Amino acid sequence: MSEMRTIAGRNDATAEKSAAANNAADRAVAADAASGNAGAAAATKAQTKAGGAGNAVSGSTATAAGNGSSARDVAWSGTDDRRDQPLIFELSQPGRIAYSLPECDVPEEDITALVPEKYLRKKPAELPEVYEVDVIRHYTALSRRNFGVDNGFYPLGSCTMKYNPKINEDAARLPGFAKIHPYQSEESLQGALELLYRLQEDLKAITGMDAVTLQPAAGAHGEWTGLMMIRAYHESRGERRTKVIVPDSAHGTNPASATVAGFETVTIPSNADGLVDLDALRAAVGPDTAALMLTNPNTLGLFETEIAEIARIVHEAGGLLYYDGANANAILGIARPGDMGFDVVHLNLHKTMSTPHGGGGPGAGPVGVKERLIPYLPKPIVARREDGTYYLDRNEDRSIGRVKAYYGNFGILVRAYAYIRSLGPEGLRQVSENAVLNANYLLRRLAPYYDVPFDRHCKHEFVLSGRRQKKRGVRTLDIAKRLLDFGFHPPTVYFPLIVEECLMIEPTETESKETLDRFAEAMIRIAREAEEQPELVVNAPYTTAVRRLDETLAARKPVLNCSCG
């Protein structure tokens, strides 16, 4: 606690300094917008000021944490280009090329002799005419206007934005993985099949399930796959069960997946502790219950302590239990969905198994099932022969059919396997321990400054409410935007829906205590700003490539492409 007081004390001084810097930056940005071409100079000035602001913040927190690595979390935008980057199409100059293609070494024929004219394009596609340097500079400029885990702390709740190990990237780019065709003979793919088989086995062990399909491309895709299997299972028993129960804290994909799998969604309320309300569940289950979809720990970061009873209620009603693996980073080697009574599980390898989020994808959402659902798995699945060779089991018999072309997102599966092998059983358990420790530490640091709707030990993430700040006219969205000025990606906001002004924070295990302290300092300072200078928070951010964007305009008058052609 003494540490906390010290930090708070130092913070006062830096708050003023930085507020001043931000105001200066703000003015410079305004000048930029107003002055057209001359704006470039103003923008540069704004950058310098903004960088200064970022440094002041980082410096203060680093000192407070007793560590000198102030450069590590300097506001990313401080060094970045704030000028508008033209569209690649706008860089086009007729006559320039960036491609290099092989010679045509076969006798050429007139194209219309090969493809009748009626099938040919009347008008060439108006793609940009640029040279190679344009392309590199353009995308480098865009990358500088983007924030990833490698830029800094990214506590986006439910997304598990952990470090993406580089060896995974190198492995996936080996020609023997990157340059192979799904329809090559099994004999010529033994290494790939072995990797997939080992990954299936590892995921079975981690989840406590009996079989795994690696086909689904993402978590939501896995949910739908799992629900289609549940549907097939019930139908095979001559039962037409039409309802899928989800708690009101569930991810939006749960009800959406239920709909596309042909189910009706029944939403049940959470109880005062943020957990499944057992009475509501008892009232909801019946002969039409196909399944309950549950995230555990749930989206509030709380472990469903009554999971055994929940499973009993659903199973007694003849329904099955679906485990949404979005939060599996809390339980590796600590508890297994298979032991909790779940019948179907998906994992998000881009969350738990460190594969990169790619700016929105690709991910992978393998699904594990208990024995009784094995016949319904999508095919093919990799199997091993007694002689140690691997093959694709294509026996579709009672399978729900295909859900994805070929064998899933192989390149992602390679990365996930490399991750598991980097850590092994002890390492995976350590991952979850540290993820939970980091979350609880951050929760304690922030609890005095923000409302904590469910005050108990969390798992790998926790939620805060911005209710207190809202009374000062500062909404959670404003807090999120203000965090940008401190060089942090904000937490997930306004989810789960059951918490007013929700902030959902997931630090992950790959962040150091110093980083958590710096983030806590920024959050504490924003809480203070909300009290003392709410307009400072409401108008944030000041240091980013663009300021708050007009989303209403975007939706009302959609401009969805550059209409260059």
Add this chain to the structure above:
Amino acid sequence: MIKHRYLPLTEQDRAEMLRTIGVASVDELFADIPENLRFRGELNVSPAMSEPALLRHMRALAGKNADFDRYACFLGAGIYDHHVPVVVNHVISRSEFYTAYTPYQPEISQGELQAIFEFQSFICELTGMAVANASMYDGATALAEAGALAAGATKRGRIVVSRGVHPEARAIVRTMAVGRGIEVVEAGLADGVTSLKELATLITPDTAAVLVQSPNFLGCIEDIAAMEPLIHGAGGLLVVSCNPLALGLLEAPGRLGADIVVGDAQPFGIAASLGGPTCGYFAVAEPWMRRMPGRIVGQTVDRDGKRGFVLTLQAREQHIRREKATSNICSNQALLALCASVYLSIMGKEGIREVARLNVQKAHYAAKRLARIPGVTLTNAAPFFNEFVVKLPGEPDISEINRRLLGYGVIGGYDLGADYPEMKGHLLVAVTEQRTREEIDHFAERLEELL
């Protein structure tokens, strides 16, 4: 507690943090998990490896696969060995792109948002459609979503799928249809393309859409213009799945009356990678804009009037609409859409035509070369792009032929017999710009020996 290069907490950190939390051990943080549900053993997963050992292990596994650097690939069937400009890997290796998530915070995600906006622009330009989304899992799932969109938009319960559509995509359409309660009927082929006669009889007043692929699975270019009046006359939608690289040369489906155009952008600089991850694209005519699945990026301005980009039209999506969403899709394939955008920037107006032209020329040379083998015949009467079908003489064992071709450094064609029982002994051969005349001749000579 174990030390690991990805895990920064020291014993001292841990002690201080536990003190702040007010617990004596990390285990106390898990005390709410009932003891009988705790996993107390050691997970039975593969043991940990050091970085050098893991590199060796991964290289060894990779080394057991026959890759395109060492073998000349004549397999296509939806995944192609095209040249990937070296620039592509350099761009997608920038970790500002690949370590970010969906651009929920536009102020610090302008790079990704603009890249997606450009991707949407590229797709619209190539397909001739009004609007495209940020991408889909792959071409096959994009086709299934297109079928679902059509059923929802027309409030009709039946879709007609051409047998010229990739067999795996048709399988996914069927799985989707079970969930959505849609009836799927298949239209047969005549001379390698969708039978217009059969199509006309299958289109009924409750048909939501016709789903075709062009060039189709057999490589043949479909007569989209001829199909258009059949389905539009019945009030349904025309869904066309296209290899986008072919659109460098072939007419944009949007100009032929397609309502939805989908496909897989794998030919655009995306590694084959055993078939995934690739990148589906999804483009529609304007009336269907608000029914599209997935993310969409739009242009707007910030409060200083500066151009910027945001995720938009989100009222369609699962995180807002939950069970009433147009689709359950949450992610997209942004990094691979970026591959496609970089590829198209590199190719440009001239390069995209040139690469398409090379594919046509080399594939036609190869078709003629293979047809010179005694007993081998070209079966498609319809024009093709970079893939074609040859019938081998007698009752050939194609998997045995392919096994022996591998010994000659050749990854042979696709055995069509499994998907089309009437095409036993037929080989689907793909020839991209990557194949040299020498490789084509070598393939033909070895094949001739093996027959």
